[in-house]
Amino acid sequence: MSFVFLLSLALQIACAVHVIRSGRPLYWLFLILIGSYLAVLVYVLVAVIPDLQHDPHGRRAARTAMKAIDPQRRRRELQKQLELSNTIDNRRRLAEECLQQGDYANAQELYRSLLTGMYATDPHFMEGLAHAQAGSEHFAETRQTLDALAQANPNYKSSEVQLLYARCLEELGDTEAALNEYRVLADSYPGEEGRFRYGRLLAQSQRHAEARNVLQxxxxxxxxxxxxxxxxxxxxxxxxxxELSRLGES
Structure with a gap:
């Protein structure tokens, strides 16, 4: 059987399943089975896409697919919004998108533009700037930003900030201080990165038995x-x- 036929059959089956699950009139089944690609296209336009637009899971799936097809689309939209209205919120959203896409230089520029006036010590903007600096591997600057954040906002708590600070200490060669930070994060960080980084730094410090205990x-x-x-x-x-395989058996 040809690929074209198999693809047509797969699409017809998928649409038929959608007809039954969505409770649509059964005449759609007949049309889909005799109409091949044309019927599938019509059904997708008439039934599937409207369903996706009203279903939260469908909307998320559509956004994910669109992001994979055109990863710059959201950024272009945010850039246009900023050009139309240069507001704090529009700049923040574009900065976050640049950071997510790994455009750390533009993210830094945008976050610095936000850290003025009444927002000069905003902890969220300072944290965003620190992440952008770390993404560019400017760890000395990152540490300065995080120190300024802690001084200006002593009650601001963020596990991501704690992890980033520990990473800065490690990258800057302050191993003992980094281990102390990672030791806390091994129990408090909501995920596995803190524990892994603690175990790996113990291994790099030749404290192999401790590293095995942490990683195991x-x-x-x-x-x-x-x-x-x-x-x-x-x-x-x-x-x-x-990392455990590199350490070998105890």
Whole structure:
């Protein structure tokens, strides 16, 4: 059987399943089965797309697909909004999008433009600037920003800020201070990155037995967590397994 036929059949089956699950009139089944690609196209336009627009899960799936097809689309939209109205909120959203896309230079510029006037010490903007600086591997500047954040906002608590500060200490060679920060994060950070970074730095400091204990404990703990959690944290769990294999048996 040709690929064209198989693709047509797969699309027809998918649309037929949608007809039944959505409770639409059964005459759609007949039209889809005899109409091949044309009927599938009509059904998608008439039924599937409107359903996606009204379904939260469908909207999320559509946004994900669109982001994969055109990753710059949202950024262009935010840039146009900023050009039309140069507001704090529009600049913030564009800064966050640049940061997410890894455009750290523009993210830094935007966050600095936000840190003026009544927002000069806004903790969220300072945190965004620190992440952009770290993304550019400017860790000395990142530490300065985080120190200024802590001084201006002593009650501001963020696990991401704590982790970023520990990373700065590690990158700047202050290993003992970094280990102290990671030790706290190993118990408090809502994810596996803090535990992994603690174990890895212990290993790099030739404290192999402690590193094994941390990494083995991390993996045992993860086994008791729900599957969705392990799937979400799989990057750090795989990294922990790899680090343990490098350390070898105790």
């Amino acid at each position: 404990g991390q993996l045992r703990r993860a086994e008791m967590m729900p599957r969705y959690y392990r799937r979400k944290e799989q990057t750090w769990l795989k990294a922990a397994k790899l």
